[in-house]
Amino acid sequence: MARLGELERAVMEVLWSAPESVTARDIVTALPDRDLAATTVLTVLSRLERKDLVARDRDGRAHRYRPTASREEHAAALMREALDTAEDRSAALASFASQVSPGEAAALAGALAEAVRRRTGGG
């Protein structure tokens, strides 16, 4: 399982860095030091497709694969999910700190100055 997860990562890296959609053969070529069989790559691709991370287009006899969203878009979606405090939708336990109101932010800026002063003052 760990190996499959690691392969999924590598394949996604290839897809994200490719300027356009690629074939399974392209992926094998792009990962030369892994010595992959084309069937292995196809397995990984179908797993990624099931997870809605990869889309497939038909191109003659071959299939071309492309990521459904950029890495940044996925990161943004994860952030929304992590910071969503709705009762049981939140996957994360809690963010390091909750968001603060503008009023609280002003007081916090004062506290920050005090904290920095004490830290640098050796107190």
Added chain:
Amino acid sequence: MVVTAVTLALLAVVLLGPVSHLLPRAGWAVAEPRATLVLWQAIGLSAGLAALGAVAAVAVAPLSDTLFGALRRFAERFVAGEPTGGLGPLHTVLLMVAVVLGARLLGVLALSAWRTVRARGRHRRMVDLIGTPLTADRDGLVLDHPAPAAYCLPGGTPRVVLTSGALELFDDAELAAVLAHERAHLAERHDLVVLPFAAWSAALPWLPTVRRSRAAVDGLVEMVADDRACLHADRTVLACALARFGTAGVPAGALAATGTGSVLTRVHRLLDPPPRSPRLRYALVTVAVTLLALPTAALLLSGV
């Protein structure tokens, strides 16, 4: 039995009413967050048991003068093929209310736990896929996102997640303090502490005290994690990190979350730690144990 029922009902009302209303405002909670957390857990469990016990006591009153004895007699008759246990229609309805209420509380908890585990697993697999390792000597994953965020995913294969925005915000010592805070959550399984409060506040939206208790517990858990992080990190450094984080992440609109356990309170608490009080700690734990003993005693003791 009347005395038992009235006592239990009173206990539930007092705990869900004034106690849950006043406890979040108690200034001393900041000095002993861990013991206060234990008290909240005892209040939740005791109030639930008392409310269920009160309804059940009235329902089975005709069967015996102790709640335990009456429930046992009911169970015996039920097994012997007498579905109402010899109770009249009104008492049967009341007993069903107690059973349904108890089943609902447990069911909501189980459902919430299952959903959380599922959402967390999905989230973790995505983080593993798109995150990059923090550094060679520090465990953690980095998401490429400008907004500063740091959080943890508890469970069997826990993760600490930071955004690139957070990495830009902190210096090295602050980063270590933030990681220590998140690991404290993981080590103490704070997700399990928070779970019932989150589940029941979602299930009982018409009970504002449950929502208030959830907010209070969330804040206390953060303070406990701050304290544990400070075993490894300097308090002032963690205070800096926290204040920096709070001032950086201000949304343009007023998207402010609930104010309890506020960042400001935590920063002040780190800079000027309130004196710890063993006496207060023992008092809180004693009250917690007593609260749990009360409904248990009511189950066994005979009333008038």
